Amino acid sequence: MKAFYEKYRHGVPVILYGIVYLIWFFLLEQRRETDIMLVHMNLDDYIPFCEVFVVPYLLWFLYVPAVLLYLFFHDRDDYWKNAVFLCAGMTVFLIISTFIPNGHHLRLRTFPRDNLFTRLIGLLWKADTATNLFPSIHVFNSLGAHFAVINNEKLSKNRLVRTGSFVLCTSIILSTVLIKQHSVFDVLTAFIMAAVMYSAVYSFDLVTLWRYRARYQLARRGRKRIIRP
Numbered sequence: 001m002k003a004f005y006e007k008y009r010h011g012v013p014v015i016l017y018g019i020v021y022l023i024w025f026f027l028l029e030q031r032r033e034t035d036i037m038l039v040h041m042n043l044d045d046y047i048p049f050c051e052v053f054v055v056p057y058l059l060w061f062l063y064v065p066a067v068l069l070y071l072f073f074h075d076r077d078d079y080w081k082n083a084v085f086l087c088a089g090m091t092v093f094l095i096i097s098t099f100i101p102n103g104h105h106l107r108l109r110t111f112p113r114d115n116l117f118t119r120l121i122g123l124l125w126k127a128d129t130a131t132n133l134f135p136s137i138h139v140f141n142s143l144g145a146h147f148a149v150i151n152n153e154k155l156s157k158n159r160l161v162r163t164g165s166f167v168l169c170t171s172i173i174l175s176t177v178l179i180k181q182h183s184v185f186d187v188l189t190a191f192i193m194a195a196v197m198y199s200a201v202y203s204f205d206l207v208t209l210w211r212y213r214a215r216y217q218l219a220r221r222g223r224k225r226i227i228r229p
Contacts, residue, residue, distance in 0.1 A: 056171035139190035
């Protein structure tokens with residue numbers, strides 16, 4: 001049991017964070033504010049409704065965890081980078097949603113067609129309210145997953161994986177506005193936050209710096225304990 005924990009303990013912080021995130025997000029979704037910030041851009045009015053894009057939107061729930069799980073088992077350093085990227089962005093999203101209640105009026109009153117895709121969107125809209133929108137976590141986490149793929153030594157060399165990740169990431173981003181889940185504003189703010197996090201995590205490699213510093217401090221404390229009588 002101890003050996004199992006030592007091998008997979010790097011998953012514990014993410015699991016604990018996931019629990020906190022889900023509870024926090026659930027409480028936000030239950031909140032009913034009368035005075036909210038309406039999110040809207042003129043460009044939203046020109047974007048057509050395309051129900052087939054509910055497919056990539058739902059694939060997000062597989063795409064992001066799949067990348068994180070792959071890194072969890074195959075590359076611990078890149079796993080930590082991806083985990084920090086995702087968790088930092090989701091925390092910013094929760095804080096913004098807590099202190100700036102927001103929503104939109106982009107959803108259709110009636111669907112123009114009745115098919116499997118519109119029925120899926122109907123179920124999605126019942127489960128996910130048109131509130132707590134920006135920055136779009138669907139967009140931000142999709143970018144985070146793709147960044148993890150193209151920055152991983154093994155995955156980035158696989159052309160099929162790299163191209164597939166790009167296509168899926170792009171499709172998910174487009175889906176957020178094409179099924180009227182988000183405003184263009186939500187997408188833009190997600191891109192801005194992703195750019196900041198990319199600089200911190202990949203360009204300046206602050207996660208690796210922090211991890212090695214933490215290891216150094218632990219090793220130093222350990223040596224002091226050994227020296228002390």
